[in-house]
Amino acid sequence: MPITKSAKKAHRVSLIKKAANDRTKKTLKEGSKAIEKLTTAKQWKEAKASLAKAYSAIDKAAKKGVIKKNTASRKKARLSRMAKEK
Numbered sequence: 001m002p003i004t005k006s007a008k009k010a011h012r013v014s015l016i017k018k019a020a021n022d023r024t025k026k027t028l029k030e031g032s033k034a035i036e037k038l039t040t041a042k043q044w045k046e047a048k049a050s051l052a053k054a055y056s057a058i059d060k061a062a063k064k065g066v067i068k069k070n071t072a073s074r075k076k077a078r079l080s081r082m083a084k085e086k
Contacts, residue, residue, distance in 0.1 A: 024066045027057045032079060039082050047083040054079055 002008045031054030038047035055076055062072035 021064075021066050024057075024061045024064060028054075028061055028067070028075075031057045032075070035079055035083055044083070044085040051079060051083050 002011045031050070034050050035047050035054055038044075038050060058067075058072045058075050061067045062069050067075075
């Protein structure tokens with residue numbers, strides 16, 4: 001546990017940042033899982049519609065630094081390939 005006053009404050013700040021990062025990661029996972037569910041049910045139009053929301057969540061996470069730029073690009077490519085009608 002932190003002992004000094006500045007260490008206590010740093011710990012509080014890190015907990016706040018962790019909560020924000022966890023929320024961002026949760027929206028990422030929800031977006032990709034929604035597309036997965038729609039593609040397994042072969043609902044291609046709905047999957048393409050939810051693709052925009054997933055892209056937005058991925059871009060926001062990359063901008064905030066929760067995930068890296070190349071990771072965001074890879075996730076978007078995989079989701080678009082998944083949502084493509086087969």
